[in-house]
Amino acid sequence: MSGTHPAASYKSYWVTWGILLATTCVMLLAEVLSLPAAVVVGILLAAMLVKATLIGAQFMHLRFENAILIVTVAGTIAFFSAYLFILIAFDGLRILKMVQP
C-alpha cells in the first residue's frame, strides 16, 4: 500500500490538540501581560514555530514520511520564507528611515 505509515492513535491526536491549545493560551497571555516587547515577540515566534511543527509532524504525519519528502516540503517552505522575510525586513527598515523626519 503506497504511503502507509504507522497510524497514530486517537489519543495522540487529542494530546496534540491539548498542547496546541495550551500554546495558544501562552501566546494570548504574553500579549496581555506587560512584558518587554522583545520578550513578547520572542515568545510569540517560539510558540508559533512549536504549533507549526506539531501540526506538520502529528496531524499531517510528516514525521512518518521519507526524509527526502520532509526536506522537500519543510525545507523549501522554511528556506524561501526566511529568505523573503529577511530581504523584505532590510528594505522596509531602509524605507522607514527615509520617510521618518
Add this chain to the structure above:
Amino acid sequence: MAHGQIAGLTEASVIEGVATPFAVSWQKLMMWLFIVVDALMFAGFLGSYGFVRLASPAWPDRGEVFFLPLIAVMTFVLISSSATMACAVAAARQSDRRLLVRFLWLTVLGGLCFLGMQAYEWTSLIREGATLWSNPWDVPLFTASFFLITGFHGTHVLSGVIILAITALRSASGVSTANGVEVAGLYWHFVDLVWVFIFTFFYLI
C-alpha cells in the same frame, strides 16, 4: 536483480514504473507539492504585510481594532477541526466508516463556524468604515492587507469545507478511499497551519 527492479526502493515508491524517492502515492505527492506552492504564496502575502508595517511610521493598535477573544475562539475552533480531521483519517485507515463520516462532518462544522466568525469580524470592521482603500485609523494599507490576507485564507477554508463535505458524502456511500481522505486531510491541516502564522503576525505581533 531483474530488469526494471531498483534495489532499496519499495513498491510504494515506484509510480507507473518510474522510481521516485518520496515513497508516497502520486495523489499525496501532488497534494504536498500544491501545499508547498500555496505556502509560498501566503509567505509572499505575509512578507509584503511585514514590509508595509516596517516601512510605515504609524500602524493602528490591534488591541483597539480587533476583538481578541473572538480571534482566540476562531483559533480554538480551527485547531479543534484539525484534530477531528486527524481522527477522521485514523478512522479511514481502520475502515470505520461510521466514525469517519462523523469526524468529517464535525470538521465541516468547525470550518463553517470559523467562516461565520470571520464574516462577523469583517462585517464589524466594514460597519466602522473600513474598506480596501480607507479606514478610520488613517493607514489605508492596514485594512488592505487585512482583507487581502484573511480573505485569501477564508477562501481556502471555504474550499476546504466544500472538499470535506464531498468527501463525507462519498465516504458515507463507501466510494471514498482512505488515501483520498488523507489527501483531503492534508489540505485542511494546511489551512490550519496558515492560520497559525496569520494569527501570530497579524493579530498578535
